[in-house]
Amino acid sequence: MATTKKGLTARIAAGLGAAALATLTALGGALPASATGTGNIDPDAPASIVIHKHTQTTPPGEVGSGDELDPGPSGAPIDGVEFAIQQVTNIDVSDSETWTSLSSLTADDVVGSADYVLGEDEGVDAWTVTTAGGGIAEQDVPLGVYLVTELSTPADANVVIRSKPFLVVVPQPRTDGTWNYDVHVYPKNAVSSITKSAAAFDQQGFGSTVAWTITTPAPIRVQGTEIESYAIEDTLDPRLTLAASGAATVTVAGVEITDFAVSGGPSGLVTLTFGADGIAALEANPGAPVVATVTTVVGANGELGDGSIENTAVVRINGVAVTSAPAVDHWGSVEFMKVDDEGNALQGAIFEVRDSSGDVVAVGGAETFTSDEHGLVTISGLRTTAAGDAEYTVIELQAPAGYMLPTTATWTVEVPVGATAEVEMAPVVNAQVPPYSLPVTGGAGQTAFMLGGFGLVALALGFALLRRRSAQPQD
Secondary structure (H helix, E strand, O other): OHHHHHHHHHHHOOOOOOOOOHHHHHHOOOOOOOOOOOOOOOOOOOOEEEEEOEEOOOOOOOOOOOOOOOOOOOOOEOOOOEEEEEEEOOOOOOOHHHHHHHOOOOHHHHOOOOOOOEOOOEOOOEEEEEOEOOOEEEEEOOOEEEEEEEEEOOHHHOEEEOOOOEEEEEOEEOOOOOEEOEEEEOOEEEEOOOEEEEOOOOOOEOOOEEEEEEEEEOOOOOOOOOOOOEEEEEEOOOOEEEOOOOOEEEEEOOEEEOOEEEEEOOOOEEEEEEOHHHHHHHHHOOOOEEEEEEEEEEOOOOOOOOOEEEEOEEEEEOOEEEEOOOEEEEEEEEEEEEEEOOOOEOOOOEEEEEOOOOOEOOEOOEOOEEOOOOOEEEEEEEEEOOOOOEEEEEEEEEOOOOEOOOOOOEEEEEEOOOOOOEOOOOOEEEOEOOOOOOOOOOOHHHHHHHHHHHHHHHHHHHHHHHHHHHHOOOO
């Protein structure tokens, strides 16, 4: 057996692989040449492996020694992480030749190799454990060499990069010549989070733009791992479309980067995929904020629906997705009646909407709104608040033909969230113009006509008498 291990040493001595645990790294300067003499290994000593699962922080912690850390890691503990512990059954730690080769043995050497036999007898040389009570899982084991593999993590832990498989040797030598039979290991996980929010409320209508801000920390890599892929995804609500070119921007640690590709859109899924330089910026700034801004046009399809435009964002790191809580933007409509002073509906009155600065608010490209044949004025697609109390000013510009503008032609309306609803606003009344004064029977106009007629008759009689006199013979 010893001869076999000695031959393997020459094959695997190329160096530690990325998956070697820090405790094994430390063994190279601490291992004795022989397990005999003072401080001999006690083959009957009870032994255990204690796994402490925490989030990876920056800067990374010190190289592990196998002893319990006090204080513990600064990263948050993670419960519910499942591990497989398998004994490498053909490595005997009671053989001094074994210790010669262990300093260069890695998990990568063991996994999938025909030269090493992994335990499969659950409870004898293989165990499945799950962290609990502060990210801890403890398993009693015989003395030996063990492959520890992380199997799964709880979904709500938002783990994006798991710890790689690693080896644990039980017992672990200490620098004071004693042996540690209860070996504590601290494999870390890279976790992520993501938030999304709409731009602060502003008075605006359909057809205008709203920017959505997506914020997530740059990944903090776990020992021996890389950021292989990184993308931010935004699935747009059907009422949103991606704005023109330049609609997406990204900063890492406050510095704008340009090495990302935008795919998808103008509606549906929009993906920002980082290139090599973008990933390098992430690796150079672990834990720093990554801020993506996606600018959208609202209401391009003209549909208001329930008025709540809700969508989420996803950060996908090495193919593992973390999803944000929904971000919601609120839109609504107003509707009111145009009537005459008798309450009859009037068609053709023209209105406009203005914001608090007095600027006209366009809705779907329209800047004026006209009462229909039922006297209804509908303005659909105004941005509002979650409480539905955003205020706009409505101004009547022109009354229907034959009617006058009211003395007060300006009103303040609150915009509720959602589909068209009649706002609490009295019907807008236009009075009919006063009638034009025409002559009527028995009035002054008739007298004038009669006097004119008498005058014409008298003139005709006078003219006739004058002609008769002219015709008589002169004496």
